[in-house]
Amino acid sequence: MDFQEKIKQLKQALEKNPQKAYLWQQLSQLLWQQNAEECQKYIEKALLIRPQSPPLLQQRRHILIHGLFTLGSPNFRHGDEITQVYVSPENRIFSASKDATIKLWDISGKLLQTFQGHQGPVLSFDLHPHRPWLLSTSTDQSIRIWDTRTGENLHTIHAHKSTVYRAKFSRDGQRMISASHDGQCLIWQINPQGEAKILLAFEKHKNPVLAIDISEDGKLVASGDSQGNCLLWPSHNPKIGKVLSGHQGKIHHLQFSKNKRQLLSCGEDATIRLWDTTQGKEIQQFLGHQKAVLYATFLPEEERILSTSADATIRLWQLQPPTELRRLEGHSQSVNWISVHPNEMLAVSAGKELFLRQWHFQKGYQVNQPLGPTHKILSLDCQHYLLLLLENPNSATLWNPLSGKRLKEFKCLEPQLSTDNPTTPFSPQISKLSPDQQHFAVAGKEGKIQVWNHLKEIFIFTFDKHQTPITSLDFSPQGGRIASGDEGGEVLLWDIDDGFVRAGGNLNMGKIHAVKFFPSGNLLSIATDQTCLVMNLENAEEYSRFSQHQSPVQYICTSANNIAVTADLSSKIFVWKTKPQQEAETLLEVEEEHSPLAGICFLQRPNTLLAAYQNGILYAFDLRKKEKIFKNHTGQKILALTPFPAEAEILLCLENGCIQRLPEYHIL
Known part of the structure; x- marks a missing residue:
C-alpha cells in the first residue's frame, strides 16, 4: 500500500475542506496503519527469536487487528496451495504456488518480489548455481527463466506439449533438464544470455514424468513417472541404462547423492527408497509415513534424509541404520516440500495450506504461528x-x-x-x-x-x-x-x-x-x-x-x-x-x-451500495444521486465479502486467506 501518496492526497483535500471531520479521521487512520506496518516488521523479527512469547504474540495480534485491520497476517501467504519452497544461504525464501506466482520473502516475511507471468499453477522452480536466474515450470506448458534481482521474465520456453512438472539446472549451470506430462524428458543447453536449445529428447516413458534429477557431474539422469517406473539413463544418449523397479504408483521426487552412486526416491506408496545406481538395486526402504511421500532429500552430510508427506508430517531419518529421528507436526494438510538453511537452524515447509511454516530445525518446534485462516x-x-x-x-x-x-x-x-x-x-x-x-x-x-x-x-x-x-x-x-x-x-x-x-x-x-x-x-x-x-x-x-x-x-x-x-x-x-x-x-x-x-452489499448509510471485484477494486455508489462516490484497490484478489454491521464495517475475503476489515468511514 502506498501510504505516502494517500496521505499526501488527504492533506491536499484537508487544505480545501478543513471542516470535514471524516477527512481528519481518515488521515489519522492512515498514519496509524503506516506505523502499524512498520511495527509488524519488528515484531516478526522478535518472534523469530522468541516464538512462544505471549506478550509478543499479543502485540502482533493487536497490530494486525487494530492497526492493519486484518484477520490473518499477510506474511508468507499465497492464494493457493504452495508447491515448493527454498531457503537461501542469504536468509531469503522463495516459494511457488498454484496461484501462478513465485514469491521472494525476507526471513521476517516481508514480500520482496513477485514473479508473475505463468498462466497456470507453478509446480516447481530452481535457482541457477552462478547467475541470478530462476527457472520455473507450470501447467501452462511453459518453462520460464527469471531475473531474481528484478523479477523480469527473461525467457519463456514452449517445447513440451503438456504440463511441465519439473525443470532443473545442471551443477555447472550450462544445461537444464525438464520433465512433462507428455512423458518426454528434455536436456537443454543454456547460453550466457539464458537462451535454451534442446540437446536431447528422452522418450522412453509411456506415462507422465513427475520427477527428474541430474547427477552433479552431469552425466547421469534419473526420471520417474506416474506408474512407478524409475529409469536411469546417460545424459548424452537417449537410451535406458537401468530400470529401478519397486514403487507402486506415482514417483514424486528423485535425488542423486553427491557421488551419484545412490539415488533417493519417494512416492504414492508411502515409501522412501534408497537405490544403488551402479547395480540398479534397492538398498533400503524407510517406512512410517501413513500416506504418499511427496518429497525426500539428503541433508548435506548425506547421513540423514528429510521427508514430507500427505499425512501432514515432516520426518527426519537416519540413513544407516534406517531410523526415524524426529517428527515435525503442525500442518493440517499435505506437506509438499521443506527446505533447510545450511546452518540447520531454520527450516521452511510448504503444503496445501496458504501459509509457509517456519521451524527451529535443531529443536523441532514451529517458529511462526499463523493468525487467521490458513486454508482457502x-x-x-x-x-x-x-x-x-x-x-x-x-x-x-x-x-x-x-x-x-x-x-x-x-x-x-x-x-x-x-x-x-x-x-x-x-x-x-x-x-x-x-x-x-x-x-x-x-x-x-x-x-x-x-x-x-x-x-x-x-x-x-x-x-x-x-x-x-x-x-x-x-x-x-x-x-x-x-x-x-x-x-x-x-x-x-x-x-x-x-x-x-x-x-x-x-x-x-x-x-x-x-x-x-x-x-x-x-x-x-x-x-x-x-x-x-x-x-x-x-x-x-x-x-x-x-x-x-x-x-x-x-x-x-x-x-x-x-x-x-x-x-x-x-x-x-x-x-x-x-x-x-x-x-x-x-x-x-x-x-x-x-x-x-x-x-x-448495502452499507449502513442509506441508499449506498458497495461492489467488490475479483481484481481487488472496490466501488461505492450513492443510489439516490446515482453517482460513484468511492474507488479503491486492495492490492489483493477479492473472493467474497460480507457486512459487519456491529462495527459499521465490510469484511473482505482475500485470495491469501486473510479477512480484511474495511470501515465504512473509509468509504464515506
Missing part, C-alpha cells in the same frame, strides 16, 4: 460479532472478527448413516449463519444441507430433499426457516428444526444462482439464468420479476423498501424496485469493471 475460504457470513468461515477442507470455523480469535471449529463430514455405508460423501461449498446466531447451515455439492446448533455444539440433521448440487441458501430474517436453491432449478422453503418443507418446487427456469429474503421476511428473491423472480411467501405466488439481465445473475442484496440490487456474470449491476404483479422498475444500471464481481 469457500464462503463467509457475519452476524453481530460472529464470523462463520467455510474453509477447505470440510471445516466450518467461528471467529470473533474484532479480536481475531478463533472460537470454534466444526468438521462438516456426513455422519455415519449405517454400517453398510460408513462414509457418505459431503463436499461443503456454501455456509450461512442464522440471524439469532444460534444456528448455521452448510450446503454441499451432493445436494445436502447440514444444520448445526453452534451454541450447543451439536449437529441437528441433514436436509436431503434436493436432487442436485446446492447453489444458494439464506435464513429468513426471523431465523426459523431456510430457503435453498439448486442447479436443477428447484427452490425449497423449510424449517430448520426438522426440515419440514413449507413451500417450493421446480421453477422450470434453469439453474438457481441465488436466493435472498427481503428484510420483511414475506418476500423471497430468486435469481435464475437471466431473470429475478420475487415470490410472495404468504400465498406462494409470484409477486414481481426483473428481466433486464443478459447473463446469469450471481448476487442479490435486498433492502427494507423493497429495493433489490442484482449483479450478473458480465459484472453488470442493476438496482430495481419491485412492483406487485408486474415487471420491476429499473432505478440504476452500473457497469464499471470488466473483472468478475466478488460480491455486492
